[in-house]
Amino acid sequence: MxxxxxxxxxxxxxxxxxxxxxxVQAVGMDAVRTAAGVSLKRIYALFPSKDALIAxxxxxxxxxxxxxxxxxxxxADTAREKILAVFDFLxxxxxxxxxxxxxxxxxxxxxHDGNPDVSRTVREQKASFQRYVADLVRxxxxxxxxxxxxxxLAEGAQTTAAIAGTPEAAAQARAAAEVLLGAALD
Amino acid sequence: MxxxxxxxxxxxxxxxxxxxxxxVQAVGMDAVRTAAGVSLKRIYALFPSKDALIAxxxxxxxxxxxxxxxxxxxxADTAREKILAVFDFLxxxxxxxxxxxxxxxxxxxxxHDGNPDVSRTVREQKASFQRYVADLVRxxxxxxxxxxxxxxLAEGAQTTAAIAGTPEAAAQARAAAEVLLGAALD
DNA sequence: CTTGTTGGAGAACGATCGTTCTCCGCTGAT
DNA sequence: ATCAGCGGAGAACGATCGTTCTCCAACAAG
Numbered sequence: 001m002x003x004x005x006x007x008x009x010x011x012x013x014x015x016x017x018x019x020x021x022x023x024v025q026a027v028g029m030d031a032v033r034t035a036a037g038v039s040l041k042r043i044y045a046l047f048p049s050k051d052a053l054i055a056x057x058x059x060x061x062x063x064x065x066x067x068x069x070x071x072x073x074x075x076a077d078t079a080r081e082k083i084l085a086v087f088d089f090l091x092x093x094x095x096x097x098x099x100x101x102x103x104x105x106x107x108x109x110x111x112h113d114g115n116p117d118v119s120r121t122v123r124e125q126k127a128s129f130q131r132y133v134a135d136l137v138r139x140x141x142x143x144x145x146x147x148x149x150x151x152x153l154a155e156g157a158q159t160t161a162a163i164a165g166t167p168e169a170a171a172q173a174r175a176a177a178e179v180l181l182g183a184a185l186d
Numbered sequence: 187m188x189x190x191x192x193x194x195x196x197x198x199x200x201x202x203x204x205x206x207x208x209x210v211q212a213v214g215m216d217a218v219r220t221a222a223g224v225s226l227k228r229i230y231a232l233f234p235s236k237d238a239l240i241a242x243x244x245x246x247x248x249x250x251x252x253x254x255x256x257x258x259x260x261x262a263d264t265a266r267e268k269i270l271a272v273f274d275f276l277x278x279x280x281x282x283x284x285x286x287x288x289x290x291x292x293x294x295x296x297x298h299d300g301n302p303d304v305s306r307t308v309r310e311q312k313a314s315f316q317r318y319v320a321d322l323v324r325x326x327x328x329x330x331x332x333x334x335x336x337x338x339l340a341e342g343a344q345t346t347a348a349i350a351g352t353p354e355a356a357a358q359a360r361a362a363a364e365v366l367l368g369a370a371l372d
Numbered sequence: 373c374t375t376g377t378t379g380g381a382g383a384a385c386g387a388t389c390g391t392t393c394t395c396c397g398c399t400g401a402t
Numbered sequence: 403a404t405c406a407g408c409g410g411a412g413a414a415c416g417a418t419c420g421t422t423c424t425c426c427a428a429c430a431a432g
Contacts, residue, residue: 109292149362156342176335
């Protein structure tokens with residue numbers, strides 16, 4: 001048998017792809033098993049329930065988002081450039097062929113009522129991003145109010161790009177962010 | 187028996203409330219029947235399938251959104267004020283106790299894969315709003331690029347308010363819109 | 373080789389889904 | 403009073419869900 005850690009990774013990756021493409025409720029555990037190549041018995045030994053698997057998938061998305069943001073920020077020097085780099089990161093993401101909006105927003109809309117863990121996780125993820133932006137705004141010498149405005153732009157770009165099916169919202173939001181930064185930092 | 191039109195309205199209203207609160211897939215037709223007080227037989231005489239009922243619910247949401255935006259715009263004089271009035275409309279909406287994000291975004295995230303009609307309807311609704319904003323921007327004498335930026339702000343405010351569970355994103359987005367308008371219209 | 377243990381494939385279970393069907397009581401014409 | 407036809411309540415149907423169970427091949431220890 002394959003290693004527990006490897007099996008976990010395969011299951012979470014397969015579930016992530018399926019959940020993201022089709023929605024969580026539309027994907028049965030049988031489809032996860034087929035895609036992951038791991039037996040149902042093994043899946044239920046690794047995750048006590050589908051809800052636990054959903055939580056693991058969201059945790060994986062969280063780590064990926066944080067890593068992507070951090071990698072993009074590394075290539076920028078100033079706090080102001082790091083803020084704008086967020087929108088460059090979004091631009092690259094929107095151009096991926098299977099881009100389908102923010103997985104957290106999708107999961108929240110679908111599951112918030114019956115799954116409090118999902119609501120809490122999504123809320124925490126968004127709050128964490130807002131803290132990240134707020135720290136950069138503080139470093140750049142901008143006012144407190146600017147951070148929330150930039151986060152709203154990033155959020156709106158994600159849903160706009162997902163529904164329109166085109167990536168241009170990233171550049172539009174970036175241009176708006178430049179105006180807001182220019183006005184706040186004179 | 188009650189009037190066909192009345193029965194239709196009751197079914198669509200009940201389905202809208204349930205779908206919006208719990209998600210579409212989590213609501214069975216039995217729950218719709220109980221909430222609407224209309225027999226299953228009758229529901230299926232009025233709507234050939236659940237998908238048709240979903241389409242009717244989204245159409246109702248579209249009409250409500252357009253009416254709400256139009257009513258708020260009526261109380262504003264200039265094009266610039268009509269643009270900002272959109273965010274006042276959002277503010278009032280976010281404060282409603284059962285506010286739960288944009289029903290179109292929620293439906294898209296949940297159903298886009300298996301229901302092309304939903305995707306098309308949601309895309310058309312968002313495109314229609316962008317045209318509305320673009321018309322106002324043109325009337326105000328602003329550049330083409332401004333409309334998309336304002337629409338992204340409105341979009342982001344909706345998901346941010348939904349996930350945070352607080353209405354302040356409306357005021358934050360409005361403040362950002364004022365900056366963008368100020369910079370564009372000098 | 374025999375035995376005991378493990379994990380994989382997938383059948384089975386009870387619940388619930390969307391949809392259809394059966395039954396029955398009501399109404400209105402004769 | 404009788405009968406035809408309509409609509410309501412909800413049982414029934416086949417499919418599918420999340421989850422558990424059965425069965426058997428493969429392998430390690432003696």
